[in-house]
Amino acid sequence: MLNKFAICIACIAAAAVPSAAVPATMGFNLRATVKVHCDIQHQSTDFSVSTTGAVSLGVFREYCNAPGGYNLVLVYEPGSLRGARIFAGEDVIELNGSGIATLSRVSGPRNRQRPISVIPGLTGFDTDRLDLRLIPLG
Numbered sequence: 001m002l003n004k005f006a007i008c009i010a011c012i013a014a015a016a017v018p019s020a021a022v023p024a025t026m027g028f029n030l031r032a033t034v035k036v037h038c039d040i041q042h043q044s045t046d047f048s049v050s051t052t053g054a055v056s057l058g059v060f061r062e063y064c065n066a067p068g069g070y071n072l073v074l075v076y077e078p079g080s081l082r083g084a085r086i087f088a089g090e091d092v093i094e095l096n097g098s099g100i101a102t103l104s105r106v107s108g109p110r111n112r113q114r115p116i117s118v119i120p121g122l123t124g125f126d127t128d129r130l131d132l133r134l135i136p137l138g
Contacts, residue, residue: 030054038064040072042116054087054117060132061113067106068138075100075131083121089114095121103132 044058064070074086077101086095089112091104116132 077127082129085119092114
């Protein structure tokens with residue numbers, strides 16, 4: 001028992017005395033890789049028409065952790081919605097009937113919620129499908 005106690009005291013004394021071989025501070029580097037994940041969720045509301053003629057399509061939440069940013073893309077039936085104006089928060093585009101349009105380009109990761117509405121073109125709503133997609137960049 002006495003030998004174990006003496007060894008323990010010697011270890012504590014050695015640890016308390018700084019040595020040139022033992023650095024004063026120690027550290028480690030930690031690196032983690034997070035998979036890029038982009039998600040968009042739409043929440044519809046009762047369709048209402050504003051005084052400007054815009055039809056509310058609800059709100060959507062966009063989340064994307066891509067460090068290089070992302071594009072928010074609207075996909076619809078080619079040949080439809082020609083001349084319709086889409087409002088997504090502050091972003092506004094006019095559709096040309098091509099079937100795909102970029103609503104916004106974001107330069108980094110983002111998590112936000114925005115309202116979405118549309119002012120129909122001359123053909124009105126000639127499709128029943130609008131898909132919002134987030135496309136990670138770089």
